[in-house]
Amino acid sequence: MxxxxxxxxxxxxxxxxxxxxxxxxxxxxxxxxxxxxxxxxxxxxxxxxxxxxxxxxxxxxxxxxxxxxxxxxxxxxxxxxxxxARSDIAGTITISAPPALAVLVLAPVLATLRRRHPALTLTLLGEVRSASLERREADIAVRMSRPMEGDLTARKLAPLPFHFYATPAYLAATAPADWVFIGSAAPLDQSPQQQVLEGLAAGRPTVFHGNTVEIQQAAAASGMGVALLPDFMAADDPRLAVVSGPPVLSRDMWLVVHSDMTASAPVRAALRCIAQEMSVPM
Structure with missing residues (x-):
């Protein structure tokens, strides 16, 4: 056999x-x-x-x-x-993260990691699902909730604040009582931000649903309504204006690795770089 x-x-x-x-x-x-x-x-x-x-x-x-x-x-x-047990900072490391976070936050961070350790080869997976660290679908994962199962080691990263965003023209022309909203479709329809949005909408209609945050941001930028978006995506978008005030929602991010891999020199180098670049001590 x-x-x-x-x-x-x-x-x-x-x-x-x-x-x-x-x-x-x-x-x-x-x-x-x-x-x-x-x-x-x-x-x-x-x-x-x-x-x-x-x-x-x-x-x-x-x-x-x-x-x-x-x-x-x-x-x-x-x-x-x-x-x-590897002690040399070389070889291939795979990191899994939500798509928008992978593009806008982690890709620049991993460029820094490569400059520090040029013998590393990096793979970054932007995916909504949670990659299995036990099955080695990824070596490191950035997740929006703390894993509760498996032999995993998790560190909390910086909080991820959310605000309401819309075009300046929409906010100027529409009273808050008349706002319509842009929400989440599956697989994000059970996310904390969607639950918060539904509560704060207070009966006002949700006229559009997108299954990615990028789609929701594009809909808000087109003037369709108000979207609840993470600041790292929307704060610098010139098409959008933030609804002032404290964050509507703040979500924790977690840096997760299988416990068997915590002593690996390449993995530790990657964890340290991600934590440092995201302003969290490691």
Whole structure:
């Protein structure tokens, strides 16, 4: 039995489809199918029921998938422990963060990190989802809420203030009682900023929903209404004016790493740089 075949089968069992497994492994879906077929042949067992495009694990497949998943977790733990022991500041580090934060805040910070440590290669992922640090989808994550599960180490970063923003023309022409609002669509529709906006709207209509903060900012800049936006995005936008007063909302940011990686010299260098550049001692 080839471990690579088992690893591809484990990815299929986790992802549920050939395409999901292929994306997770960074290969073509035909490679996953070939590897799973090779595993079935080596074991002399049928692991997957193929019914057209639908795939389902057999009873034997379910049991072997559970063992393969444990083996995959152990293999990742070995890799983390090995990487965590590295003393040279070199190699590749992957950082995951919300898209707007990645573009406007972290990309310049990582440029500073590269100047300090030119042997590092950096990957920055702007994504709404929370990358799995246990599965090494990222080495470091910046998150908008403190993780409550997993063997993770988290540090609080600077708070992220939000204000209401609209065009100067809209604010001049529209009394607050007549404001209409720009809100969040899924996956942000359950976010703290959307809940705060709904409470403060107090019955006034939300006429537009965007599924990214960038879309909401563009809608506000077009004069469509008032949006609740983070200051790091909107404060310097010449198309927008801030509604004066204290922040409507302040959200905490968290710098998160798997606990196995806290001793890694490259990861520590990246954590230190991010914390320093975002004005938080590390």
């Amino acid at each position: 080839d471990w690579e075949d088992l690893r591809h089968f484990a990815a299929l069992a986790t992802g549920g489809t050939l395409s999901a497994a292929a994306r997770a492994l960074g290969v073509e879906h035909a490679t996953v199918a070939r590897r799973v077929a090779a595993l079935e042949q080596a074991l002399g067992l049928k692991l997957v029921d193929r019914r057209g495009r639908r795939l389902a694990l057999t009873a034997e497949g379910e049991r072997i998938a559970a063992v393969a998943d444990r083996m995959a977790r152990d293999a990742r733990a070995v890799r983390r422990l090995a990487d965590g």
